[in-house]
Every structure is written in C-alpha cells, then in structure tokens.
Amino acid sequence: MPCSAPRRKPSSRGSGGSPSSLSPPRRRAGRSSSGGPTWRRHSTRSPGPPRRTCRLPEELPKPARDRRKRDEEFEPRALRVRFRPEPAYSLFGRLAARNGETSCRAFAAEVGLRYFGEVLAGRRVEAVENLAGLAGSDIARYTAVSSGPRQVVVLNGETLLARSWAPKKRRYCPRCLGGDLRGTVENDGPRPFRPYRRAWWDVVHVDNCPIHCCELLRACPACAEPIDADCAWPWRCRCGGDLTNAAAIPRSPNECSLDRYVVGRLGGCEPLPSRILDGVTLEAAIWAAFYVGWIADHGRALDMRRADHATKAAARRRGLELLADWPLSFEALLDAMVEDVPSRDMQSLSPRTAYGALSMWLARSPEGSLEPLRAAVRNHAEKSRRSAPSGVTFTEAANQLGVTRKTLVAVAEQLGLLPSGTDLRSRIVIDEEAVSKVRDLLTRTLGQRHAARFLGISVPAFQRLVDAGVVATHDPVVTGRRDRTYSPQELEHLLGRLSGDVPECHDLVGDLAGLPAASFKGRVGLDRLLPAVLDGRVRPRGRLPSAPGLQGILVSVGEVVALHGHRSDSMLLEEAAKRFGVNYWGFRGLVRSGLIPGRQALGRTNKRWWVRRADFERFCDEYGTVRHLAERYDLSRIVTRAIIDKLGLKHAPVPPGHFVEVYRFRDVEAALTGSQEARDHRARRKRRPKRPLK
Ligand SMILES: [Zn+2]
Ligand SMILES: [Zn+2]
DSSP states (O other): OOOOSBOOOGGGTTOSOOOTTSOOOOOHHHHHHTOSOOOHHHHHSOOOSOOBOOOOOTTSOOOOGGGOOOGGGOOOOOOOOOOOSOOHHHHHHHHHHHTTOSBHHHHHHHHTOOIIIIITTTOOHHHHHHHHTOTTOOGGGGSOEEETTTTEEEETTEEEEGGGBOGGGOOBOHHHHHHHHTOOOSSOSOGGGOOOOOGGGGBTTOOEETTTTEEOBOBOTTTOSBOOTTBSOTTBOTTOOBGGGSOOOBOOTTTTHHHHHHHHHTTSSOOOOOTTGGGSOHHHHHHHHHHHHHHHHHOSOOOGGGOOHHHHHHHHHHHHHHHHTTTHHHHHHHHHHHHTSOHHHHTTOOHHHHHTHHHHHHHHOOOGGGHHHHHHHHHHHHHHHHTOOSSEEHHHHHHHHTSOHHHHHHHHHHTTOSOTTOOTTSOOEEOHHHHHHHHHHHHTSEEHHHHHHHHTSOHHHHHHHHHTTSSOOBSSOOSSGGGOEEOHHHHHHHHHHHHTTOOBOSSOOTTEEEHHHHHHHTTOOHHHHHHHHHTTSSOOOEEOTTSOGGGGEEEEHHHHHHGGGGGTTEEEHHHHHHHHTSOHHHHHHHHHTTSSOEEEOOSSSOOOEEEEHHHHHHHHHHEEOHHHHHHHHTOOHHHHHHHHHHHTOOOOOOOTTOOOOOEEHHHHHHHHHHSHHHHHHHHHHHHSOOOOOO
16 A cells, blocks of 8 residues: 555545545534543644555545544444454454445445554454444454553453564464355354454464364465455455365364464363463463473574474474473473583573573563463572582593593493493483592503503503503403503513512623513514513523513523524515515515415514415426526527517416516426427527537
C-alpha cells in the first residue's frame, strides 16, 4: 500500500458516496462536549500539521476523523451465524463476505472503521460486536489486544509478545475450515459463512493444528500465492480458490506436542497440563521450553546461526518433554550439564558456566513468573558446588607426579583404583590417598633415563639393550618409550649375574676394561657382549667398586675381540664380491635378486651385509661371469662374448641399478661347447704357434 501521498484536503471529505447507515458528520468540538466515550487519540493529541497517511483506492471513501462513530453507534448487519470462539477480525471478515464484500478494507471503509489499523490490530472490538449484532459476547477474549509499553498482546488471558502474533500471515488449517463448511450442525446459518479463523493460527510458535495433526498452510491451493490479509472470506483466496481443498500435510501427534500445549492454553483444544510451565506466562513458557530443549540437544552454547525454524521447533518440543515430569528430567539434564564442567571451575561454579544459554536467558528475562525455574537452576548450581569432589583430576595428578596421564592411567588400572568401564577420556577425579599410592609405586620404578644412568651407559645404548631383550621393562608397560619404566631391583639383579663372585680390584691391569669400554674397543655391541658374559664366553675378571653399573665390571678386551671368531661361517659382502670378481654394488644386486641369500646385521650402526660361506660356494659352482665362462670352457673372453651375443643367451636378471651379468653354467654349457664357433676357435687356438719367449 503506497504511503507517500499526503492526507486529503478537508474540502474533499465526504465527497464519496456516504452509506445511509452512517450518521452525519460531526464537528470535533461538539463531540468532546457530549460527555460520551471518546477515542483516546482524539483527546490526547493536540491538532498539529497534517499527518502523512496511506492513500486508499479512489472509489473508497476515506473514513475521516470527523465521521468516526462511537462503538455503540454501529448498527448490526445481518450475519445470522452463531458466535464462534474467533477473533474480531475473523468475525468482521465473515460479516464483510455476508454483505457482498471480498475486501475487509473496503467493508471497513463502508461502515466507518479502519481494517489494518483497528480491526486487525485488535482495537474497537465492541464496534465489531455491535456491527455483528453480538453485543455482550466474549469475543474480546479470543482477540489479541495489543497495548502497553512492552508490546505484548493478551489472548484468552494469556500473554504473548506482539511479535509472536502475526495475523497478517494468514495461516490456516484446511481440515478445520473444511469441518466448518461441511459440518452437520443444524440451524447454524448459511453454510458459506460458517468457517471462521482460529486465533492460534496467528501465533508464530504454533506450526501445526493439534486437532487434526497437520501443518498450518500459508498458500492458496489454486494460485499458490500467500493468502491476502485483506481477504474477507476465511476459507477462500482472493482468486476464488477453496482453501478447504488444500492437501493437508500430516504430522505425528508427537510433532504436535508443543502446538497442543499452546493451543490448549489458548482454549482451542484439551489442555496439556505441565506442572512448571502452567505457572509461567505463555510466551515465557514457550521460550523456557526452547532453551531447555536447546541445551539438552546442542549443549550450553546457543548459536542462533545454527537455529533454523525446524531446529527451534524441535528444541521447543524436547524442552516441553523434559519439563513435563518436573523436576525429574530437568534435574537430570542439569546434572549432565555439570558433568562436563572442568574440575577447576567446580569450586566457583556459577549457573552461567554450568548451564550456559538457559541461565543467561533466565537472568536477562524480566518475566517474574519464571522465578521457580530460576530458583531450581540456582539451587542446582549451589548443590553441585558443595558436592564437588575434593580430589584432583588425573591430568593434575599426572602433572604433580611428573608422569604423563597415560602412565598414570596405567598405574591406576594396575592398582585397581579405576572402576572398570570408566571412560578414560572423561574427567576422572581421584582422591589424595590414591595419588600417594600411585606415587609409592612410581618411586619403586625407574624411568628410562634413570635406568640408563643406573647401568652407567648412555640412553641409546640402554635402548639397544632393551630392544635386544637383555633388560626387561618393568610393569606397567605402556606404549611409547617415554612411559616405559624399569625396576631397580631387576637391574641390580642383572649386574649381580654379570659380575658373579669376582673379586674387587682397584686398578686396570693388562687389557682389562669396563664392559662399555670393552664393547667399544672390541667392536662388539653391548647387546651382544652382555649375553656372551652371561653364558660364559667372556669371563668377568674383576669389579671396580668406584665405577657405576656396567662400567665397574671388568673384562678382557682380547676375549671380546675373540667373539668375532664365532662368525667364521659368514663373510662380509665386500669380501664375497672381491672373491667373485665383481664390484660390491654388483654383488648386492645378486643378493637382492635372491640368487644368493644374504642377511643384514641387526645392529643400530653396523648394518653391513653378510653372506654365508656355504651359500657363496654353492653360488660359485652354479653361476659365473663371462670371465668364469671363458676359463671354464677354454675360450677367450671376446669369443665367449661374441657367442653369447650371437645366440642371444640371457644372463640372470638383477634389479635395476645393478650392473652385473652372471650366467648359469647349465644353461650356456651346450652353446659354449657344442657350437660351430666354439669348435673353430679351439681349433685355431691349437694351430697357432706359441709366441716365443723373449
Ligand atoms: Zn485443524
Ligand atoms: Zn488463490
């Protein structure tokens, strides 16, 4: 509606056709002196400059202020339908339709009222009553009357925010309208005028008709446009479409629970009692249900960007459900919220840290009727603060003890301090007694660094001993090297086994050295040397009391060097390559291709390759290079190469990157002994005279 045109001049007033039912124009002065009820705005506002207001279509007379009638002056129009629990604007629409108007605004202008500013806004209800001949009915009860500074509307005694009230949206339930139209009630007036609008269709929190369990619709089934708020017929679109023909979208009774609660309070259906919410104003009750449902479904933080219409409706339903058995489910919800509060916050627990959006809303809302809910939340926070356990969390205890949380959990499990089925990721609180038990156990064990120092060796050397299984880890064994612990008793026992009953000596004589030094000098790793000492291959010669751990056990370096002799069944790859007559990398290719088995030493630094002598001999009997072939079959290398190339003999395959050609004697024997070239070559060789010696 364009609102830019200036108000009409006074001279044009009354120029349109004036209906006979209207009383003649009256001057304002005469009106105020009559002593009758006056319109508030006339009496309070002083006449100022002309206001800007909306323009009406030309054929409609503007209801000028001077022509305004008092409520009791409206004469009844024939409606001849019974009063229904409907808002005044619905009755007004039916009245307009009965009088042949399809536009409420046009009818309002005809009778001297304003539709959008007055009838639809819930003002001048009595005028509508008189117009319908229903004076004295409680139609005001079903009309939302907006007033007051807080912009609230009151409907059937229930208070709603004005923004929760949207009559212009014109939603409807097709089945309610269809029931009115095709109802079987006798003597209820002409059928087309029976359907009426329900007040709760205009409450924005109501999405479904709880009576028929179907969604409220906005669009006309014929033209698919939203219904015009000005349309007089409650069951018809401006295009003539029949709203009772619209296909209902069914909803389960569960999905209509909140709608049933709201409509029940508005008097539209059987009330759904709720112990706590019934004492709260309707708007606050709906929001309480929303916030309770939200923190139950989405946690304490409220992110309105995630809250679309369907999510909000679901949260309201959930909240209504949780508040139904007040206070049981509600208390359980608050308990769950307190559960995941960090323990450092428990001593100063406030409702806001515990319950987030719910308590923020309760604190900010000026609604007095929410006091029971506020008290419940406050008391729960107070109770949780008092009953907060006095112990420490696992993380805090682990920090105190200087171990990781994982170690602490393992130790606690070993000591039976953790009940089975404890969620290890959650906040676990243990008391001081349990912490001291764990501390006792931990002091009886050594960490890796301390254990290495105890043995007098470096940490990497100690790790090699652990990897070789010479030193056993002490329970608890936890993944991750950092968390391994070792028992000092076991390490002491190992030292005792190594040194035996050897006498103390106070000087290094001959080639004696402590075990780590002997290991270095003899080029034998500690992980191999210690087993040799334990099984007697190396004999301990004495003990230095001043040196720590293994450094104090003296052995002869010569004996350590002699340990290498035990490896005579194998040889290094370098040696094997030299003996076979190829370079090292070529021989590695033969090992890699699997022609000769090889193995790599397992030491950390000494990763050289070895082959067994027996394997090497077998390989040399079976395979040979061109040089070996020439020697074996009495040919020159050039001729051998020529024969191989001519006959296309294949050498054994080796992985790419290795350049070595070996041939299996068995495969090439026939070619090199029986072929024509070979025979010719041997004959020429015999004929050729030997070079004379100089
Ligand atoms: Zn319905
Ligand atoms: Zn339509």
